[in-house]
Amino acid sequence: MVKIGVFSDTHIGRAVPNVVAEQRRKAFRHAFKQAIDVFVRERVEYVVHGGDVFERRSMTPSDTKFVKEELQRLVDGLDGKVRILVVRGNHDGTSENSALDYIEHPLADYLKVLGDGTLKGEVDAYDDGRVTVVGFGYHPYAAKRIERVKEKIRRCFEDSSAENKIFVVHAFIEGHQDIPPGVPEYQVISRSVVEDLGANLVVAGHHHTHAKPKTVKGVTVLTPGATESVDLSDDSIHGVTILNVEDGRIDYEFKELTPLYKVRNVVIDSSGTIRDPEWYVERAVTSMREFGEELKTRGVKGLARIALKGSVEGDKFDLQEKLEIELRRLREEYPLLLQAILDNDLQETGVTISVTETTTKSEFLSQVFKPLGDEGREAALNLVEEVEFTLEEKASTRTGLLKDADRRRFVERWLKILGEGT
Template identity: 45%
Template sequence: MVKIGVFSDTHIGRSVPKAIGELRREAFKKAFTQAINIFIQEKVDYVIHCGDVFEKETMMPSDSIFVKNEFQKLIDYLGKDVKIFVIRGNHDGTTINNALNYIEHPLAKYFKIVGEKTLEGKIEFYEEANFVLTGMGYTPYPIYKFKTVKENIKEALKNSKAPYKILLLHAFIDGHHDLPLGIPAHQKISIKELRNLGANLIILGHNHTRKNEKIDDEIFLTPGSTEYYDLAEKEPHGVYILELNNKEKLQFKNIEPMHIIEAIKINSEGTVKDSAWFITQALKEFENCIKKIERLNKKGIVRLILKGLINEDKYELENKLQMHLAKNKSIIHLEIENQLKELSNLSQTIPITTKEEFLKILFEPLGAEALAEALNLIEDIEACLEEAGSQRSGLLKDLDRKKFVKKWIEILGVKS
């Protein structure tokens, strides 16, 4: 029997909201430590992390040292035969500026970054006791990139005689994840694309809500995040213990959050109200919220959502609510999400086209294959700008720019 500890989206280094940034940084670390301790208690043979180990934009050097030490602790307790497989998520950086490289070490043979070679068009796999594993690291245009590497993934899995064939992805999967409206089509992979690959266990990061389901002979497993990435997420957070024997067995293990996060919704339900009404309703709900937090003997973070119509200045109401509610010692942070509409300022909002949608519209006339190449090239350019752009101008050097110009000419079919 093989036992695997599975987790994802740990976001070490995240420090949002800024007002309590260091407390939130500590909360993500405590969740990570709990995950490692669970894996030690369960005596796992392998660990899989499905992306977003770090929050690269706000992480500090001490955050990478922390993760390295936690993984080393696991090895010290369980032995050097344990292996850790990790794929790069969008918050871990780019292919050429990858935060996962901070925790690599030539002597740490147990640590494997999966999926980068796949993105390069190479066949990549790891053959283990009773499973073979492959994956694809994060790309901002997964549907196009996946189609270009799909055959290599099939090839990686096809030649193995292992009973379990594992695919790791950090992407939204349409048909498995419960996705909100508005996610562009190119940012998600259809579940149909993952069928008939030869994988019978598909483990996914990127979506923070845990879910596991079996469709025919394929298991789709999303472990979710280990801590509240934003204040809108819901409990529980945790990790999975996956046992692979003659039959697979899954157990979810809770991670206890450092803080209690509560949401209060005040909605005038389409009727016009004054600030006094909103304050009265908020105080009533806030009192119930405080009782719950104090009963659990923890500190709380409260998210107050205001909806409906108001006949006064909605920002003045926000200031009054901060004065009334933010003084309680049990609350370390109050976040007000002000969605109110002022009666005197009702207007239609014009939808804004995202960068990704604009690029898709711009390059669609080139055809599907050229569109995929163009979007992948843009991803490469963005990565190169981040890594090698001039600090003064933000532009690329002539040598770097020249190779991209050449690729654009090929994609656009321009004859020299």
């Protein structure tokens, strides 16, 4: 029997959103620590990491130190009887400049970064007779790249006498994950390629939502998911996976981690209906009050994200200001609610004006004045014409503007058209 601990997308050093940067940094570390605790408690023999150990962009030297020490704690806790196999994710840096270098060398006896050789056609494998692990690091054209090296990977697995043949990749796999819209085809590895590599277990990092292993044609594909909400828009559960492999049978156990801060994602969507600002504010406040109560009951701290989608009557920034005042009040009432981030994607109702090369001025103005109704539009168009005429006649040659007295009557008429004049 072989016992394998699997985790992925730990993003150590990630610090977004900025207003809660330090809390977020701590949260990722907290999850990593717990993952190591589980692996030690379970006495795993191998640990596989599916990539994105770090968030290179915002990590600090203390983040590398942290990961090194945690992995050392894992090794010590298992009396040195563990092998750690990692692939590089897109957030770990490039193959030439990878943050994984910081942990690979100090832990060389126990840890191996696999997968950058494979991308270049030299299959990177770890083989100790019990398990063979082939890595495939992140590549922006993963689907094409794997076509080039799949024969070599297959040969590597064929040549191995190990019972457990594991392929570790940092890429989306067709049919095994809920792939976000807009991801280009060349970044998604086709299921048939994965099923034909000769591996019996495939671990796929990159996708942040955990998916139970699925076995097709004798190949089990596991998406461990991230260990913490990588974005606050993701409030799914996160954890690590323990696999017990015996006689080709894979026993699976998901160990949920307790996040340092509970994450809540609320989407308030008018689904195309035009709503007034209060509609959005009320809903946001209600859901945050519920979240605040929940945090109070459980005695845990929380971070929320509120996404506003749809159409609003009026100014979306006015609405945002109002809502932010309400949220500040709620945070005073519920101190455990540390922050509620607003994602304001609202469309203001008004007109969308389309302009092409052949759009005439009167067509353009006609679109601009459409919300005024037929009568108002007619009056506005006349006003524009008169203003132009008057400008030509009376504008100052120096400034190009009308004198106050001439301008005033136009302003008064314009206000009348808008329904604001007397």
